[in-house]
Amino acid sequence: MTARAADLHQAPDYGRAFALWRAACPADWARYMRHPFVEGLRDGSLPQTHFLHYLVQDYLYLIHYGRAWALGVVKAQTVEEMRACAATVHALIVEETALHLRLCADAGIDLVAMQATPERRENLAYTRYVLEAGYSGDFLDLMAALAPCVFGYGEIGARLLAEAGDTPYRPWIETYGGAEYQAVCRTVGALLDQALELRLGPDWHSLPRAGQLAERFTMATRLEGDFWQMGMEP
Amino acid sequence: MTARAADLHQAPDYGRAFALWRAACPADWARYMRHPFVEGLRDGSLPQTHFLHYLVQDYLYLIHYGRAWALGVVKAQTVEEMRACAATVHALIVEETALHLRLCADAGIDLVAMQATPERRENLAYTRYVLEAGYSGDFLDLMAALAPCVFGYGEIGARLLAEAGDTPYRPWIETYGGAEYQAVCRTVGALLDQALELRLGPDWHSLPRAGQLAERFTMATRLEGDFWQMGMEP
Amino acid sequence: MTARAADLHQAPDYGRAFALWRAACPADWARYMRHPFVEGLRDGSLPQTHFLHYLVQDYLYLIHYGRAWALGVVKAQTVEEMRACAATVHALIVEETALHLRLCADAGIDLVAMQATPERRENLAYTRYVLEAGYSGDFLDLMAALAPCVFGYGEIGARLLAEAGDTPYRPWIETYGGAEYQAVCRTVGALLDQALELRLGPDWHSLPRAGQLAERFTMATRLEGDFWQMGMEP
Amino acid sequence: MTARAADLHQAPDYGRAFALWRAACPADWARYMRHPFVEGLRDGSLPQTHFLHYLVQDYLYLIHYGRAWALGVVKAQTVEEMRACAATVHALIVEETALHLRLCADAGIDLVAMQATPERRENLAYTRYVLEAGYSGDFLDLMAALAPCVFGYGEIGARLLAEAGDTPYRPWIETYGGAEYQAVCRTVGALLDQALELRLGPDWHSLPRAGQLAERFTMATRLEGDFWQMGMEP
Numbered sequence: 001m002t003a004r005a006a007d008l009h010q011a012p013d014y015g016r017a018f019a020l021w022r023a024a025c026p027a028d029w030a031r032y033m034r035h036p037f038v039e040g041l042r043d044g045s046l047p048q049t050h051f052l053h054y055l056v057q058d059y060l061y062l063i064h065y066g067r068a069w070a071l072g073v074v075k076a077q078t079v080e081e082m083r084a085c086a087a088t089v090h091a092l093i094v095e096e097t098a099l100h101l102r103l104c105a106d107a108g109i110d111l112v113a114m115q116a117t118p119e120r121r122e123n124l125a126y127t128r129y130v131l132e133a134g135y136s137g138d139f140l141d142l143m144a145a146l147a148p149c150v151f152g153y154g155e156i157g158a159r160l161l162a163e164a165g166d167t168p169y170r171p172w173i174e175t176y177g178g179a180e181y182q183a184v185c186r187t188v189g190a191l192l193d194q195a196l197e198l199r200l201g202p203d204w205h206s207l208p209r210a211g212q213l214a215e216r217f218t219m220a221t222r223l224e225g226d227f228w229q230m231g232m233e234p
Numbered sequence: 235m236t237a238r239a240a241d242l243h244q245a246p247d248y249g250r251a252f253a254l255w256r257a258a259c260p261a262d263w264a265r266y267m268r269h270p271f272v273e274g275l276r277d278g279s280l281p282q283t284h285f286l287h288y289l290v291q292d293y294l295y296l297i298h299y300g301r302a303w304a305l306g307v308v309k310a311q312t313v314e315e316m317r318a319c320a321a322t323v324h325a326l327i328v329e330e331t332a333l334h335l336r337l338c339a340d341a342g343i344d345l346v347a348m349q350a351t352p353e354r355r356e357n358l359a360y361t362r363y364v365l366e367a368g369y370s371g372d373f374l375d376l377m378a379a380l381a382p383c384v385f386g387y388g389e390i391g392a393r394l395l396a397e398a399g400d401t402p403y404r405p406w407i408e409t410y411g412g413a414e415y416q417a418v419c420r421t422v423g424a425l426l427d428q429a430l431e432l433r434l435g436p437d438w439h440s441l442p443r444a445g446q447l448a449e450r451f452t453m454a455t456r457l458e459g460d461f462w463q464m465g466m467e468p
Numbered sequence: 469m470t471a472r473a474a475d476l477h478q479a480p481d482y483g484r485a486f487a488l489w490r491a492a493c494p495a496d497w498a499r500y501m502r503h504p505f506v507e508g509l510r511d512g513s514l515p516q517t518h519f520l521h522y523l524v525q526d527y528l529y530l531i532h533y534g535r536a537w538a539l540g541v542v543k544a545q546t547v548e549e550m551r552a553c554a555a556t557v558h559a560l561i562v563e564e565t566a567l568h569l570r571l572c573a574d575a576g577i578d579l580v581a582m583q584a585t586p587e588r589r590e591n592l593a594y595t596r597y598v599l600e601a602g603y604s605g606d607f608l609d610l611m612a613a614l615a616p617c618v619f620g621y622g623e624i625g626a627r628l629l630a631e632a633g634d635t636p637y638r639p640w641i642e643t644y645g646g647a648e649y650q651a652v653c654r655t656v657g658a659l660l661d662q663a664l665e666l667r668l669g670p671d672w673h674s675l676p677r678a679g680q681l682a683e684r685f686t687m688a689t690r691l692e693g694d695f696w697q698m699g700m701e702p
Numbered sequence: 703m704t705a706r707a708a709d710l711h712q713a714p715d716y717g718r719a720f721a722l723w724r725a726a727c728p729a730d731w732a733r734y735m736r737h738p739f740v741e742g743l744r745d746g747s748l749p750q751t752h753f754l755h756y757l758v759q760d761y762l763y764l765i766h767y768g769r770a771w772a773l774g775v776v777k778a779q780t781v782e783e784m785r786a787c788a789a790t791v792h793a794l795i796v797e798e799t800a801l802h803l804r805l806c807a808d809a810g811i812d813l814v815a816m817q818a819t820p821e822r823r824e825n826l827a828y829t830r831y832v833l834e835a836g837y838s839g840d841f842l843d844l845m846a847a848l849a850p851c852v853f854g855y856g857e858i859g860a861r862l863l864a865e866a867g868d869t870p871y872r873p874w875i876e877t878y879g880g881a882e883y884q885a886v887c888r889t890v891g892a893l894l895d896q897a898l899e900l901r902l903g904p905d906w907h908s909l910p911r912a913g914q915l916a917e918r919f920t921m922a923t924r925l926e927g928d929f930w931q932m933g934m935e936p
Contacts, residue, residue, distance in 0.1 A: 073538035075370050089554050125827035128834040135837040136309050138372035199443050209433050307772035323788050359593035362600040369603040543838050604777050606840035667911050677901050
């Protein structure tokens, strides 16, 4: 059994849309899941300079990613969707960035330095793609573009928590592999599945719209792969 | 046969979505089609002050309505959709406003006076509703909110051209009842039907989304009724 | 001293932009501050049916108003602006609506009934105006359109807390006149003043942009006046 | 005198904002103006495969760039701004793409092949950056992000028309160096200068906003440089 096949067999259960869209871009998803950056987190071989470079860019990423989830509040159709998106904004711009700030502070990088770091082109491409998808499309277009980040980090975190040996990146792994983040993935998966049914009915996967949304998911998955690659090139 | 039933039997053929959405809000559509303002255009009983008041507000309306069609260019999925929306922007902010400018000029109201007229609340409510529907939703939400204006004026124009006697409002009736505007209605109808199929497939009318879009159409139809009512209250 | 002059002398200190914009629309602001609906809250003469009708519409309003504050997160320029807007979204769609739900529940109106109530036209006009201002303009346009609601309820709450006698509307008055809501008003005032300086410098009030923003504030103030009027017409 | 200094001395007169923003990013502007891709157009040394690869990507670019100009119609403050943006949409999605279609057709690449070509990452980054700047900011943010493409092609076209010897890329050079396109640059320059004054007054360059807009211009200039680089890497 190849690594890729193995990877695709280990999909966590984050709902139906995730399962379908993930299966629609196997090569792109595998590149994202098994990128050398990820393997370097797992076995500890990733140089600290690469990790810190990635972490600062990811902090800048989370600001725009939080903005995109806030756009979800604006574009929601129900109060439940609004609340779910608003809670995610809070989790991103308060809780998740706390990890970044703490790990960077431990390495002597303060907030001012983080905020003054220029955004790398791979970072800009990804965040603007997601925001533009949300502005130009509707709630579903936005969710499809937001999904690979949430679910992919969940899948990587879960695998690495099970597989990782002695690695200095354990705090990172425990954040994304831990129960709290895994619950976020399931909640977002349910939000997404319900949003699809609410608008497109139970057979949404057979509509042309489903292909268009899967393309959004695929492109964001590719941009996640690019982001790891950027992490290797400080 | 009641007036309302008569009205619903005379639906022009502007495509499938129009037929379905029109049939989904019979009372609101009839209010829009048979409003005393419209009947006053037909039989010439509408006071000129009411007409000119309406015309100036409609000029202000067309500016925002043109902006909303431009948002269609931004939100389009295909180059054909972009071109169709861009052509409509041109038709609105160059050609259609020319009628308003000419009729107002004939009555001694110049462009500066028109642009300085405060927007009435019914006008503001309608245009901001359409623009917000477009921003917060996708291309289809925008089209559903734009549709009642295009099609309704076509249906009124066609009926009045057939029924109107001696009325000073013949130039207005000939604009909307004439071959050129009727062709615009059929073109927009085809654009809408194709856009629905492209995204939602041939059975789009059976999806929850269809009901949501019909609600957009209904609300814009109500706001058209309010706009006529505003015309009666200079 | 007339009532209007008295009103304008009692402006709470919610910052510089508020003071300037309030002073730029004295008649509209006075209509909003001293509307018969407000006086009916103060002296208890407002019929309960009017109040409950208003409260349900205000609940529907807060949903869209919360969406507009979420748009502030998207359009913010700094992390501090993002956090301030995100906190307001939370305050609106969790805390402030809790008052509405409780008061309505006390009167036997449940959440399902509230959400099923059709939005009144004055409500639609106002919320779509604010959202469209935010989408079509920038962060400042959005803030200028959001401001009259926050500050106006603060000013009314503060006055009524000082002036109100025996009235069944004391819980409402205590919510907006209380220390917590007054602190929100000062926080939003500071956010607004800082946002203006950050973009336009300390002399922003002398720029053409200042007039354009004051117009946004004035229009939203008028729509608040309309909203009270709607409250009188169940 | 160095090449860069020479380049900066030859700035065409496309207005005041262009002169200021160009001078604010000399290294990025020089990279865009004097990129090896441009020199290869001038002396004819650019391989045809590179040119055609660029041309197809540029066709895809123009679609999104046309959408962004349409967003200018939506975000305009005056009817004149609306008309200027609408005319540019037409020039882009009808006239300018005609050059691309013709040159590609001559090389045996048809429209279907062009539209089926995947968007390169540098292309995606640039267009989504511009659109997001327009959605999240106001008309000025959008114009600042749109400007480097219009003006830069004008400046390159004008120089190459004067300097180019025997090169197969003369039709391209004549398009952008020709009187018609140079007039477009001056028109857009005037639109931009007027839009800045209308909102920010005659001393707009001294406001913090000016620095924020110059940053938008600089980033779009960098993304233009990346686009040429992409052209060298089919």
